[in-house]
Amino acid sequence: MDDILLLDAVERYLNGEMGPEEREYFENLRKSTPEVDQLVVEHNMFLHQMDAYVAHTNIKHTLHNVHTYLLERGDLNEGGEVPTRGKLIQFWNKYKRVTAIAASVGGVIALFISGLAVYFSSAVNDPKLQQLGKDLEEVKKSQQYQGSIINEVKSKIPLNARLLSGGSGFLIDTKGYIITNAHVLRGTGAIVINSKGKEFKSSIVHIDEQKDLAILKITDEEYSPAKSIPYSIQKSNADLGEEIFTLGYPRNEIVYGMGYLSAKSGFNGDSLSYQIQISANPGNSGAPVFNQNGDVIGILSTRQAQADGVAFAVKSRNIYTMVNDLKKNDTAFEKLKLPTRSTLKGEDRKAQINRVEDYVYYVKAYGK
């Protein structure tokens, strides 16, 4: 209540509504009580603020009315021709606007189309990138070259099936689960061949186009599960400059390559992959990328077409996310257990390769 009385007094004082006696009394009160003085100053400022606000609202209102009025009278023009000086300028203005509209429409369409393209194709379909799966022709050739062996040992590729693509892959579970790139598996089925040249039938159990990863399972009776996998699959990110090596099948024979991790992101900043410096060739797709300790840090997938030795590997933690998703959705994968302990640490490279090569497979995909 006191506050209200005081506020009333302040407002009457500021509006000059006080009688001379009251005014003098109030001025004395101001002098003796800093709080009251402060209230007067503050309230004065606030009232000014309110006045300005009111004036602002009013002028806005007037401007709006004037605008509508002039528009109705035809003094202003909003739409149709813009009155300007000279026909040439007018023409130029018109032309400019049309160009701007055309350009933006073109831009929107271009964006839309590229958006569609990105949406419908996997990320690795960039012309600047080259997938390292082998295409039909190359596989065909190696098939011919292999002809003699294949004739002797009957190939496990079904009759009438055509080889479509090839690449590498490696075991992630002793029960015969093999991981490779999605783009390696172009057909309807696949066989895998170990480093000794022995073929096994396998089936495609999962394909994740977005991560460019796929899982195969060896279904062959002749396959005897490995005792344990010597390498582990790393969960964390690898460090820049880390020395890496890979084993894959750019030829019919297993090939070793080494390099280093050159960037923590892949092509165009893709955070799912690393950039690595290594010489990679078609057929290397799906090959494991190991660090010095024998932990798998990635899966070699693409290389940059115009740059020498620049390749990209899908980060290994994507294997975990994919497998965890699979486990959630499909009970068949419940027993899939990724290797988490490497026994290769401290061994020299030749020994490491010797122990790892049996777990890296040559993947051949076929279709009708």
Add this chain to the structure above:
Amino acid sequence: MKGDTNEQALLKGLAHNDSKAIETIYKENFNMVQSFILNNNGSYDEARDIFQEAMIALYEKAQTESFVLTCQIKTYIYSICRRLWLKRLQQLGRYTTQVDSIEETVAVAEDMEAHEKRNVEFAIMDRALNSLGEPCKSLLEGYYLKKMDMNALAREFGYTNADNAKNQKYKCLMRLKKLFFSQYNIGE
């Protein structure tokens, strides 16, 4: 200002929110600003917004006691609009090519700053008023904006007498002040 007395009179009219004066300034300047905005990637609506904002800036300037306009109204409005539009384009990321210059411009940076500061203050007041709720908002608007007298307000809002309405008004005002200053003092 050296300009003719006609312009002086117009500005005086503007300062008093006189619609005839505003109409005249509007007619003489709007088309220039509209073509400028349209030629620089703007729309009709944007042209209207920008022009009206420049008019408000001119209005604010005309109201200050120390007011001097050192150039023609046309030049001043054009300069303000140009600045406002450049700023808008930058905010929208539409800043592509050099904005066409059709006339010389005057330095308006200081005025713009003052104008922007005012805009911020008005926005705070706006927010404070709108978060006040009814009937406080209407009561205060009635008294301070529409300048209605206490008896009329008491009748309109159904208070038994003017004193009760006045009490309520002060309560509302205290809340509004609190809301306003809490934002105002945080800094704009």
